[in-house]
Amino acid sequence: MKRKTRLRIKLLAMWLLPASGFFALYVVPLLWTFRYSFASSAFDGGQAGFHNYVYIWTNEYFLLGLRNLLKTGLTCCLPAFALSLLLSVLMIRHEAAAAFALVVLFLPLLIPSVCAAELWKKVYKIDVLTPPGTALMALFTLFLWKCTGPAAIVLYAALRKLEKEVLEAAMLDGCGEARLTFGMRLPLIRRECALSLVLLLLYHLRFYKDVYLLYGLYPPKEMYLVQHYMNNQYLKMNAQYVSAAGASLACLCLGLFILALFVTGRREKKC
Amino acid sequence: MLKGRKRRSFFSGALLAILLMLFIAPIGAVFCLSLGIGLQGAGVSLEQYAELFASGMLKTRLLNSCVISMGALAVQLPLSLSCAAALSRFRSWLTRAYIGLLLIMLLMPFQTYMLPVFRLYRQYSLYDTHAGVMLHAAFSPLGPLTVWCFLRAVPEEQWEAASLDTSSVLVTLTQVILPQLLPMLAALFLLSFAEVWNTVEPALVLLRTEELKPASLSLNDLGRVSWAAAAIYCAPVVALCVPTVLRLRSRFAD
Numbered sequence: 128m129k130r131k132t133r134l135r136i137k138l139l140a141m142w143l144l145p146a147s148g149f150f151a152l153y154v155v156p157l158l159w160t161f162r163y164s165f166a167s168s169a170f171d172g173g174q175a176g177f178h179n180y181v182y183i184w185t186n187e188y189f190l191l192g193l194r195n196l197l198k199t200g201l202t203c204c205l206p207a208f209a210l211s212l213l214l215s216v217l218m219i220r221h222e223a224a225a226a227f228a229l230v231v232l233f234l235p236l237l238i239p240s241v242c243a244a245e246l247w248k249k250v251y252k253i254d255v256l257t258p259p260g261t262a263l264m265a266l267f268t269l270f271l272w273k274c275t276g277p278a279a280i281v282l283y284a285a286l287r288k289l290e291k292e293v294l295e296a297a298m299l300d301g302c303g304e305a306r307l308t309f310g311m312r313l314p315l316i317r318r319e320c321a322l323s324l325v326l327l328l329l330y331h332l333r334f335y336k337d338v339y340l341l342y343g344l345y346p347p348k349e350m351y352l353v354q355h356y357m358n359n360q361y362l363k364m365n366a367q368y369v370s371a372a373g374a375s376l377a378c379l380c381l382g383l384f385i386l387a388l389f390v391t392g393r394r395e396k397k398c
Numbered sequence: 399m400l401k402g403r404k405r406r407s408f409f410s411g412a413l414l415a416i417l418l419m420l421f422i423a424p425i426g427a428v429f430c431l432s433l434g435i436g437l438q439g440a441g442v443s444l445e446q447y448a449e450l451f452a453s454g455m456l457k458t459r460l461l462n463s464c465v466i467s468m469g470a471l472a473v474q475l476p477l478s479l480s481c482a483a484a485l486s487r488f489r490s491w492l493t494r495a496y497i498g499l500l501l502i503m504l505l506m507p508f509q510t511y512m513l514p515v516f517r518l519y520r521q522y523s524l525y526d527t528h529a530g531v532m533l534h535a536a537f538s539p540l541g542p543l544t545v546w547c548f549l550r551a552v553p554e555e556q557w558e559a560a561s562l563d564t565s566s567v568l569v570t571l572t573q574v575i576l577p578q579l580l581p582m583l584a585a586l587f588l589l590s591f592a593e594v595w596n597t598v599e600p601a602l603v604l605l606r607t608e609e610l611k612p613a614s615l616s617l618n619d620l621g622r623v624s625w626a627a628a629a630i631y632c633a634p635v636v637a638l639c640v641p642t643v644l645r646l647r648s649r650f651a652d
Contacts, residue, residue, distance in 0.1 A: 137567050138484040145481035146496070148537035153503045156514035163513060210417075217414040220407070224414060230643045231418045234425060237592035237635045241617045242628040246424050246431075272424060304406065332507050336598040357509045361603075366513055373510040380505045 157377060163370035179371035183356075189372060192353035196332075199263075199352075203270040203334075204327040211275045211323060215282035216308055225283070232276030243269060244340035253341060259349045262342070266350060269337055274330040278323040285319035286312055325387040332380060425632065432629035446626035456627050459613035463631075465528055466601075466612055467594045470535035474590055475583070478541030483571045485542070486549040487557065497546065500539040508599040516603055526606045534604070535594045541586065548582040549575070581646055588642045592635055 164180065167173035183189045214232065218225045235243070247253065251265040289312060297311050313320070335354035342350050344358060353376055360368045430436055434443045450456055485493050515534065516525065524530035552575055560570040576583075598614050605611050617627050 134567065135488065138488045141480040141567065142484035142488075145477040145537065145542060148477070148533065149500075149503075149539060149542075151518075152515060152534055152537050153506075153511065153539065154499065156511035156518065157503070157506065159514035159517075160511050214414070214417060217410055217417070220410050221414055224411075224418075226644055228414070228418055230640055231421050233643055234636065234639055235421060237588070237596075237639050238425060239596045239614055239617075239628075239631050239635065240598060241596075241614050242428055242632050243424065245617060245624055245628050246428055249431075272421065276421070329505055332505070335507065335509070340598065354507060354509045361513065369509075369513050373513070377506055377510040380507070380510070381502065384502055384505055 160370045160373045160377065163366055164374040166367050166370070168365075168367055175367065179367045180375070183368055183371050183375065186356075188351070188359075189353065189356050191348070192351050192356045195349060196352050199266065199270075200328060200331045202263075203267055203274075204324065204331055206267075207271050207275045207327050208278060208320075208324055210271060211278035211282055211327075212313070212320075214275065214279040215286055216312070218279070218283045219286045219312075229280060229283075232279050235273045235276055238273075240273075240337045240340050243273065244337060247341060257347065259347055262347045263349055265341065266338065269341070270331070270334060273337070274327055274334075277330075278327050281319055281323050281326065282316065285316040289315055321387070325383070328383055332383075425636070428625065428632060429629050431625040447630075450626045450630075456613060456630065458609060459611065459616050460630070462528065462610060463595060463612040463614065466531050466535070466597070467591055469528065469532040470594045471587065471590055473532065473536035474538065474541045475587065477536065478545045478586070479571070479576070479583075481542040482545035482549050483567065483575075485546050486552075487567065497543070500543045504539045504543065508603075512599070512603050519604060525604060526610065528610060530604050531597065531600055531612075534600050535590075535597065538590070538593070540593065541590060544586045544589065545579075545583070548579050548586075552578065584642050585646055588638050591638065595635060 165174055165176060167175040167178075214228070218228050247265050247269050251257070251261055253262070253265060257265075293315075294307060294311060297307055302311065335352055338346060338350055338352060339355075339358075344355065344362075346355065353372060357369050357372045357376075360372065427436070432446055434445065485496065519525040519530050524533070556574060557570060560574045564570060596614055597612065601612055601615055608616075613627070613631050617624050617631060
């Protein structure tokens with residue numbers, strides 16, 4: 128047998144077990160979600176066509192959850208991105224503090240959500256009578272605290288890689304600090320900025336865990352997300368609606384992924 | 399001009415310090431509250447810890463968290479290394495497609511596929527077991543993706559030079575490549591540990607018995623001693639994060 132063929136067989140063997148688990152527990156269940164979304168119920172094998180999709184896309188709670196998901200996404204991710212930019216620029220200016228800053232910025236993402244939720248509940252006095260403004264502010268600050276750090280670290284790593292000669296040449300030409308940052312540094316790290324935004328959107332999609340720990344299964348109206356709708360339908364054993372909602376959310380995530388590929392791919396082509 | 403620059407540097411430094419203090423304040427607050435600082439009618443004391451250890455409330459939950467985390471990581475790390483090595487050595491459109499699939503699944507919230515996983519687990523008697531939650535975490539796309547990114551940085555020449563001495567990919571991986579990757583694998587261990595230690599949704603859906611649930615689901619049920627419990631629950635993550643991040647920073651400082 129040729130050496131190359133033997134090598135390929137060995138590589139296939141190394142890949143097979145991890146890939147089998149990944150396909151069995153992630154990919155195939157996602158594909159089954161799409162299949163169940165066309166079933167009439169969890170208990171019989173009947174088909175409902177697109178009825179489940181029509182039901183959820185005309186359901187006020189699903190639409191409320193989707194609206195809130197998109198609204199909180201924009202209101203949380205954009206300020207988090209701006210803060211991460213500010214932090215990365217400050218860390219570049221003060222390299223001596225960067226090691227400490229890296230630890231501090233990374234920790235919130237690793238701290239168990241249940242611990243952070245306990246603290247936020249105490250600080251914002253969260254209970255069933257919490258006003259909507261306070262509830263939103265609690266969510267906003269929790270997201271900023273947890274998710275800004277990794278985006279700031281990505282931007283800081285990108286800023287560190289910039290060629291010093293380019294920046295020094297700009298300074299020799301009379302560029303001030305502000306012009307250097309906004310006119311030189313940020314345009315050169317556009318790709319990493321897009322990556323940070325996608326990272327923040329990713330964290331936002333997975334932020335349901337923190338919302339659940341703060342507000343439980345039945346949060347205030349402004350906090351009700353698509354995932355709450357899905358969990359509640361799951362508890363009522365409406366598997367078909369859970370699957371239809373899951374498939375819709377999966378398509379949204381896929382759209383986000385394609386957008387990210389488009390943005391980063393376009394930047395590479397231009398370069 | 400120099401004065402202006404120094405002034406700007408001072409203000410930017412102060413702003414960075416304030417922002418970092420704001421980030422670290424919640425963590426400090428949890429530890430302070432666990433010592434009674436900031437609680438009404440309480441001075442500094444270890445009363446919460448004493449009450450917590452005396453009642454044994456957290457013991458079972460913490461043990462469950464440890465079992466699930468260590469079990470998942472024991473499976474995830476070698477499998478991620480094996481899978482990533484295969485992906486980095488086999489260059490083809492299939493590899494790119496698989497990487498894309500890993501990225502897509504990393505993006506998907508658990509709710510999008512929780513129902514089929516629940517049914518699968520019921521069918522194969524994995525429902526309401528630690529093994530079920532461990533397996534789900536062990537085959538997470540995070541591990542192979544992260545290790546693959548690290549392996550991409552290893553020069554092709556190293557693999558080729560090692561292949562002159564041995565035809566075994568595993569030997570090359572474990573004796574030549576792995577020693578260089580240890581700091582990055584430590585980072586992966588940290589990220590994966592934090593993810594499994596912090597697991598909420600899979601544990602909520604896949605575990606029914608209260609005695610099997612990890613601490614991530616039940617800290618708020620502990621009443622008065624929840625601050626001490628939160629501090630103990632945070633401690634392993636903080637203890638792992640600080641040296642790992644500092645070591646990685648010193649390695650990539652140049």
